[in-house]
Amino acid sequence: MDTLKIYAAMALASLRARLEYKVAFFAFLFAVIFFYLAQLGALLVVMVRFKEINGWDMGQMAFLFGLLTFSQGFAALFFNGLANFDRMLIGGEFDRTLVRPLSPLAQIIVSKFEVSTVAHGIIGSVALYYGAKLSGIHWTFWKAAALPAVIFGGVLIQGGIRLAVTAVAFWTLKNESLVHTVVFSGKEFVVYPITIYNDGIRFFLTFIFPLAFVNFYPAQYFLDKRGETLFHPALQGLTPLVGVIVFSLSLWAWKAGVDHYQSSGS
Amino acid sequence: MVEFEVNSPVIEAVGLKKEFSVSEQGKGFAGAVKALFSTKKRIVRAVDGVGFSIQPGEFVGYAGENGAGKSTTIKILTGILVPSAGTATVRGVVPYRDRKANAANIGVVFGQRTQLWWDLPTSDSFEMLRAIYRIKRGDYADMMKKLSDVLDLGPLMSVPVRKLSLGQRMKCDIAASLIHRPKVLFLDEPTIGLDVVAKENIRQFLGEINRTEGTTIILTTHDMNDIERLCARLIILDKGRVIYDGLTEGLRQRFGHEKVLEVEFDGRSPAKTALPNLEIVAENGSKISFKYLEDGRSGGLAAIIGKLAADFPVKDILVREPSVEVIIRSIYEKTVSLPPYDGQK
Structure with missing residues (x-):
């Protein structure tokens, strides 16, 4: 509890530091909102023109987008600070986290808290709400209970992927391009139902780089799309479990990275 | 002169070694491209069997040329790096194994990098450190008053750290490293880039902290005046080995x-x-x-x-008398040679 208070104070300090540059802060916030609105707009244009993509209509597509963006907002809130981690490593800033009586990872997370990700959250929840409404989801008790669990799993998956990619920097020192490819471009794939891709990509997004669990598989469950099972119907309920597995593996990779750093001094 | 107590040493290093593997890189762009595809690695031994033992309250200068292994040793003792061989304890804690426990016992200043919150008023950094080190309000107020009286921090407290001059920032950084009353303070180039007046202020303060708080201080510096003024004991490193460990005054006597x-x-x-x-x-x-x-x-x-x-x-x-700086320079330049170091002070 005490430790949580310390981290909360550090997070607040980083927020105050961000607000020192008010113009930059709001410009970034605006850019984030604009980017996601543009993405959503492009999707809507496509949907108006084609009515449906592989059997997914506009409401269902919005729901898919909402699940992705909402959980992404949460993941970014905590893990955005990792985006420039290679610079911390090269500049020696990381050393400082090792000489404080706290966890290095937690220090980095709270020192680079990214509040502007509320933008993802807002857009994501609007898309979720209208998506659910348009596609007429029949909300049962289990579905209502599953939604937070699915969001939680989605956050763990996206956060875990960011963490794993970040840990690579302990060996390569620079990983900026990898971060951009994997973290920021990778999720573009799952804006669409992954059934539109060939087998290789479906397999990749399910078992190697399991972004499909963030939105595609749980959306199948929520939208009762039983007709188009991919691999196995059980996958639709596995998002929280996949999240826990991905995040645990990433934490392990991160810890291995810290050990490597401490023993190689790079 | 520091009184040596019959007490267990506060820092104990035995046979510390640290090897790094470095990829070979040729000159220019072509060399960089070649290095990209080459797996040729070279082992560099930054620290090669360093051992010493430091008693509570000592003020020790840790000198050596660039690349002699000073910073690597400090990084091992602060828990940032794990040695390839050998052992180290700081107040009985193995720093690289029990990193957090060690962190609570020590203060660290890296002269080149600040530990303060760059964009926030200086006072916020101290408040953060109070939380991080779980310092009681009363203890914090006492120490803060002491630090700001001696270092005249008052006027700096409301200024964002990024607007401080280098000298002001260093004063704050040193104060920040002491706010939790660490028993051991590691200073890596604390006077680098400072003007004469600022250097003098810092030296006076460090001397006082060492005397009044009994803080054990390990100081690495390129400025031999720092060492001559402050450090009763001097350890000189060359190519990862200790070549001198003894009284600073003793060095002068030997070359007097x-x-x-x-x-x-x-x-x-x-x-x-x-x-x-x-x-x-x-x-x-x-x-x-x-x-x-x-x-x-x-x-x-x-x-x-x-x-x-x-x-x-x-x-x-x-x-x-020749200054310690002149003596050490002549050691580096090999115009004089020390007798082989036998591990005795």
């Missing part, structure tokens, strides 16, 4: 026979050949500095001075 004689002449000054045992090291108008080499045959310094004064119109004479 090389005194510098500064003579100001009134008009006519002697030719180089006229003076045995004296070697001109600097000439500045009518002022000439000689290096005096005692060899036991020339009748000592007094005789030389007498001869000088008899033969030439001498206006003023000053005899100076």
